[in-house]
Amino acid sequence: MTNLTHEDYLIRPPITQWSKIIREAEKIVGYPTSFMNLRWLLSDEFANMAMHLRKVVDSNHPLMKTAKSVIYNEHNNLQPWGLVILLLSKAVNPPMSPLQASKVNESQRNLAELTEMIRTGHSVHRGLLNIPRGKYKDFDTELFANKIAILIGDYLLVTANGMLARLKNQDLSYLISTALRDISEGEFFGDRDSQNMPLPGKPLSMLDLYEINSDTLPFDVTNVLGSPTKEWTLRTLYDGGSLFGRGCEGAVLLAGKGKKEQERAYLLGCHLSLVWQAASDLQKFTTNNKESFSLVSAPVLFALNESPDLYEEIEKFKNDLRELDYDALKSCVLKTNAIEQTRMLFSTNSKIASRYADMFGNCESIRTIKRLIETLL
Template identity: 70%
Template sequence: MSYTLIRHLRRATLLSHQIRLETTMTNLTQEDFLIRPPFAQWTKVISEAEKIVGYPTSFMNLRWLLSDEFANVAMHLRKVVGSNHPIIQTAKTVLYNEHNNLQPWGLVILLLSKAIRPSQSTSFFHTNTTTEQQRTLAELTEMIRTGHYVHRGLLNIPIEERCPNTETALFANKIALLIGDYLLVTANGMLARLKNADLSYLISTALRDVSEGEFYGDRDEQNMPLPGKPNMIGKDEFPICSDTLPLATKDVSGSPIKEWTLRTMYNGGSLFGRGCQGAFLLGGLGLTEQEKAYQFGCHLCLAWQSASELQKFTSDNKELYSIASAPVLFALNENPELYKVIDSCRDNIADIDLVFLKEEVLKTHALERTRLLHLENARRAEGFVDMFGDNESVHTIKRLIKTM
């Protein structure tokens, strides 16, 4: 075989590997980081909620989309349009002015802020100031979430496999880093301008949790999470508390509810909970009420995540799913032999036959247990929001919960 032919075959192999990496990351990255619950009535309920808060939450992105700094980065982003890099899919998901652009987290934080009775604030001036601060909190919470989401869409291309055909992917990695960094820095700047040390401390603990989540558990070569080996130790329940200590990781891996809850808390549950807690902090409420707000935010996020993962297995569409999702973890716990499928492809989960694995999951009671997990978290979220009074904002939040 001639040298020229060998060279072309190697380049074709590397290009195929690059496309495979990009396809894998584009399809699987989002499974671990919930953008929004995929429910049919979602758009209608969101629109009604926005009328209550008097603020179209689709505007939350405009603060950074229209900035000169982001415009400069966007010019470079155009150079990778047409590639299959995850940053392109991320941009479509985040920036398109469609149902995917809705900002449920920020909206819920604004609804919680609206639910606080004016009599609980000391003055009319304080009420107006707090409302503006709570709106900023809602925006920066969404911005942190989006920034982290962008950062997760990076391709890991080993040095020995880099060539001219991978230059576009490497350039796109740099753009993803710039966009993610810009969002996180901007969010931290907004937080600093609020000049509230207690709120800064709360959001900092959420940032710590988000960061630590990237190092929890085993990962494949693309940093995609691998489920823990089935190993039930003690009661399968993960405690949620608003203290600012790091999330407990002891005896969690391999225990389905514990592991799934910890992963979801790392992937956004903690951040959303702190955002809800921060809204009550800015509203002048005490620690007891703040604890309820935190618990509400965490359980609502857990309910949304479990509903989203459940849909992947019940939908007629051939949707890809995370192998660290609740149905898979429950199935592995019920049938530990399935872990051999995971273990045989631990270097690259793209090699897993997801169709076969899904069929095996459906043979177990995993979906029923995931439904119960969803119902339990939705019930707890509704129970906490009931404590926030009887008003239009609370009723709307309960409608958001019941759309799941």
Template identity: 70%
Template sequence: MSYTMIRHLRRTAMLSQQIRVESTMTNLTQEDFVFRPPLANWSKIIREAEKIVGYPTSFMNLRWLLSDEFANLAMHLRKIVGSNHPIMKTAKTVLYNEQNNLQPWGLIILLLAKAISPTTHSLQTSTLTEHQRMLAELTEMIRTGHYIHKGLLNIPMEERDEKKDTSMFANKIAILIGDYLLVTANGMLARLRNQDLSYLISTALRDLSEGEFFGPRDSQNMPLPGKPLSRSIDSFKINGDTIPLNVTDILGSPIREWTLRNMYNGGSLFGRGCEGAVLLAGKDIAEQKKAYLFGCHLCLAWQAASELPKFCPENKEPFSLVSAPVLFALNESPELYEEIKDINNVSCIDYDDLKAKILKTDSIQKTKLLYTQNADKAKSYIEMFGDNESVDTIKRLINTL
């Protein structure tokens, strides 16, 4: 892909329209919501981490963005400039990864791999490093492909007329791009020729798929919260088993429902990516399990931290109805559930009014605690991999959230 094409993609992304909601006045300040550091500080740590692994993670995206196959698909994105299709927002997120996506999965996997890899240089060590890089890259590609597929619009047959031609075309492009990334990632996985690793990643793919059918949904397949339970055991134990995730007595229990949804939506994949890096290094099952639990809890901590800014009064972005603050608020004030239980399309919700009601509960404090608990667990697991530069850098990344 030429530099001109990359510039066209950036312009396409910048022209995408985003749904906005009015901000809500509250006595909470912006500092009560934001965990993330200034971009300059975050970028500094990322650059230091890339020096450690010797591999700029920006190349992970560029390696497939610059391919001929993707270039042909990207050409068609220009035809839907100005539309409100989710694929435009997705393109912006991918192209402006540093600012819009502060969850460097591939870099973390490479840092973990560096922490456990031999310090001696040999052909065997070089091969191991290359395989771990491929694992980090294919994990990112699966994640991005799944994210693109989640942005499809469900258009009823009776509405598929000329007015919907742009949306139908955008759906086709989203399907092709997502399929390209997933197929390419699976091809890379096959080239690693490791049956155990293939099995681990396949269980993550299973979880991604099952997550799309879990719980109530609106007409656009956007998730809706479960009915709050009056009594529930609100905890979710994550283990390293490869069996399907436990869905018993989940809906309606805030922490259990939130944890399971986010394990389905990426926690399992990131955990398996970390576990796979340890497996490739030849470590035993116990070490692999530690890596999996580290990845899962780090992903959950990132998710909790990313949800809080959406409820900042100055933030005008819509928020997910299954985010932690919403689930905690519904549990504390079940009458809120009656207002959204029969929603046919989440875009019809009065987010301004709902945010005001959520902020009257202690859901923000509970979400901050949820972040702290998962961040502490992630740090405790990564510390089990020794005291070295890579582990220290991972801890710094966690601490800056």
């Protein structure tokens, strides 16, 4: 499996401002979503698995990066999925008796938690390494880390599905199931290297947009690879955007709203995920740190479209991308118009997400969601 971990989906906006908005948002929903993962972190089952993590603490296995991001980076996480789901829930819940409100709020909170669990479980599974015997100095340690990653990822996904089943809502179960299908299909989209790292499609000199709709059919992959905007959008949806969209849609469903509101919630979640991914891609190319970047990130795809020769250079290392000179590739990307095109991608999706947010009214919860977007502008 690919060694892109949960940490690859984190960026660090201005900490003081970001933390302030997060704290204010948590007061609105009345729930400390920054610690949403503590329920399973402190469980007996997870504690037994965590004991084994000590054996791989000093390794470079992606599992350790994922574990650190879950434990330490919650407040710095650019994608506070659970918090946004609860803010949206607050905005759409109708007036009701305290008993009814308690049941609805509990269901929506469970939905927010299980969505976060699925995301984290998927991130852990994506951190599995392909370990040919003899090529790794610490073969036994890396193999053991793989086994622990499988157990932890499976535990999270099973727990999340158990929570979903206990909600006893067939329509909601169907929505989340379609998102799980999308995540699974995403692992087989496009070519991969020996570590299952995604390879970009061959440039087609096409800048068409990918049309997102809320139907539950599999994504249309026709003429997507090689078209930078379409390929990047679809990959982001596969990598969790669809799951977040269905989480938002599910929150509106649990509030008893109709199909039109549910569709808007799904599109809001999808475009928010695109905003966050574009911001993450930009930071990795516009800061001085040595943070790794993906070959299917927006700047790379735009650069390949502008300079197809770069694609031929990547192809030389398609069997093992670790041999590619990423610093040299980054320099080439920065010489193209890719960064400006990525900024336009970010701006376009920010405006669309804000427009869908406005459709749910002008309450405090919706204004807070928009502030989470504006903080990155």
